[in-house]
Amino acid sequence: MMAAEAGASRNTLAAYRSDLTAAAADLGGLEGAQPDRLGRLGEQWADLAPSTVARRSAALRRFYGFLLDEGLRADDPSTVLPRPTLQRPLPKILDPHEVEAMFAAVEERAASGQPLALRNLALLELLYGSGLRATELVALPRRAVRAGQPFLMLRGKGDKERLVPVSSRAADAVANWVKTAPSESSWLFPSGKSHLSRVRLYQLVRSMAGLAGIPPERISPHVLRHAFATHLLANGADLRVLQSLLGHADIATTQIYTHVDSARLVEIVNARHPLADRDRRR
Numbered sequence: 001m002m003a004a005e006a007g008a009s010r011n012t013l014a015a016y017r018s019d020l021t022a023a024a025a026d027l028g029g030l031e032g033a034q035p036d037r038l039g040r041l042g043e044q045w046a047d048l049a050p051s052t053v054a055r056r057s058a059a060l061r062r063f064y065g066f067l068l069d070e071g072l073r074a075d076d077p078s079t080v081l082p083r084p085t086l087q088r089p090l091p092k093i094l095d096p097h098e099v100e101a102m103f104a105a106v107e108e109r110a111a112s113g114q115p116l117a118l119r120n121l122a123l124l125e126l127l128y129g130s131g132l133r134a135t136e137l138v139a140l141p142r143r144a145v146r147a148g149q150p151f152l153m154l155r156g157k158g159d160k161e162r163l164v165p166v167s168s169r170a171a172d173a174v175a176n177w178v179k180t181a182p183s184e185s186s187w188l189f190p191s192g193k194s195h196l197s198r199v200r201l202y203q204l205v206r207s208m209a210g211l212a213g214i215p216p217e218r219i220s221p222h223v224l225r226h227a228f229a230t231h232l233l234a235n236g237a238d239l240r241v242l243q244s245l246l247g248h249a250d251i252a253t254t255q256i257y258t259h260v261d262s263a264r265l266v267e268i269v270n271a272r273h274p275l276a277d278r279d280r281r282r
Helices: 010-027 035-044 050-069 096-110 115-130 134-138 168-180 198-211 221-234 239-246 251-258 262-272 276-281
Strands: 151-155 161-165
Touching: 010 035, 010 050, 035 050, 096 115, 096 198, 096 221, 115 134, 115 168, 115 198, 115 221, 134 198, 134 221, 161 239, 198 221, 221 239, 221 251, 239 251
Parallel strands: none
Antiparallel strands: 151 161
């Protein structure tokens, strides 16, 4: 159901499977679990992070909701599970000058023409230039970026398709990498018999940041995606356009970036609101 009807991503399916398997071990089975046993399970989670508790509770509520809808249970025992209140943390980002320093260091390496240095520049260009998720980036097919085609067609979370722009810089970086990439692979960023893993991408991004003197704890592929979004918004991008570029199903997810640069938003309102000139004329 989660795959076919809800269109959940592979990562979401893996998380649900992990949480339900762990709960089944603790409960001695899922289907017949009673509310009192689920309540005690919730108590066992007291020392876990609120985000972990929320995820585990959500997986079980979805499971028992499914059993109820399918007539496999007459009740829903998951109502006793905790519902922690979560505050969405502000995303970590890099300042524009830090991104520039990172590009300068990686471009200097790529100037050597070494294949892996060219690959790293292509990865960085697509991460920051197009705001791709790590999973989307590593799984790109070899011919995803084509000459004269300034966009990518991606299938992201929930199996939803979206168009993502590709800058001429990124297209050039990818073209230079493809010339030296293993020709027998169908992936743009191959590794062994498959493509680059998310873990390896994470390591490479940290290594590239290190070249620019950026502490490793401040960087990840997702931080570059956050930087892409925040810097676009700071330069006047429309929130709805940003939602489409990032592939967010709910604009509330995109709105988190408005809190990152609130001073810039105030400046825009003061400069562009129809009544702004009225105050200046007085």
